[in-house]
Amino acid sequence: MNRPVVSEAGFTLLEILIAMAIVSILAMVAVPYYQDYRTRAKVAGDFGLIEPVKNRVMEAHMMMGSWPVDNDSASVDAPETYHGQYLQSVEVSDQPRPGSLKLTYDIPALGGNNTIIFYPQQGGSGSVSWKCDKGSMADNFRPNQCR
Numbered sequence: 001m002n003r004p005v006v007s008e009a010g011f012t013l014l015e016i017l018i019a020m021a022i023v024s025i026l027a028m029v030a031v032p033y034y035q036d037y038r039t040r041a042k043v044a045g046d047f048g049l050i051e052p053v054k055n056r057v058m059e060a061h062m063m064m065g066s067w068p069v070d071n072d073s074a075s076v077d078a079p080e081t082y083h084g085q086y087l088q089s090v091e092v093s094d095q096p097r098p099g100s101l102k103l104t105y106d107i108p109a110l111g112g113n114n115t116i117i118f119y120p121q122q123g124g125s126g127s128v129s130w131k132c133d134k135g136s137m138a139d140n141f142r143p144n145q146c147r
Contacts, residue, residue: 036140039109043116044143046084050101050118053082053090057099057120058128067099067120068092079104093117096134103135110137116146 011019056076060068068074071092076082079089091102100119107114115135120128132146139147 035109039107039141040143042086042107043105043137043141046087046103046105047143049082049084049087050090050103052076053092053101054118054130057092057101061099061120061128067094067097069094069098100134105137107141110141114138114141116142 053074053076057068057074060074064073069092071077071079074092076090076092079091082090086105086107088104088106089102091104093100093102095102096117097119100117103116103118105114105116106112114137116132116137117134118130118132119134121131122128132142
C-alpha cells in the first residue's frame with residue numbers, strides 16, 4: 001500500500017524566535033513613548049478647568065488696568081479650589097510676569113509636584129494669548145502647546 005505524500009506547512013522554530021525578537025524590540029521602543037504620551041494627556045486633560053480663571057484674570061486686567069498678582073486681586077477662589085484628577089491647584093501669580101497662572105500637578109509617574117505656568121501675552125491690537133512654556137515640569141511630559 002502506498003502512502004500519500006503529505007507536505008507539511010508551518011513556521012520553523014527559528015522563524016518564530018526571530019518574529020518574537022522583532023516584536024520585543026519594537027515593544028521596548030514603543031512603551032516609553034506611550035507612557036510619556038499618557039502623562040501628557042493627563043496634564044492636558046485638566047486644562048479646561050483653568051478657563052474660568054483665565055477669564056477672571058483678563059476681566060481683572062480690563063477693570064484695573066493692570067494684571068492681577070494673586071487669587072484675591074483676580075477675584076478667584078483659593079488655589080486648591082481648582083483641582084482635577086491630577087491638577088492640585090491653580091494660583092494667580094506675578095512670576096514670571098503679572099497675571100500668570102501656576103498649575104501644580106501631582107502625577108505619581110513624575111515623582112511629585114510639577115508645575116506649568118500660563119502667562120498672558122498681549123498682542124499689538126490688545127488681544128491676549130496665553131503661553132505655557134515655563135514651570136518645573138520636564139518637557140517630555142508637557143503637552144505639545146506647552147513645549
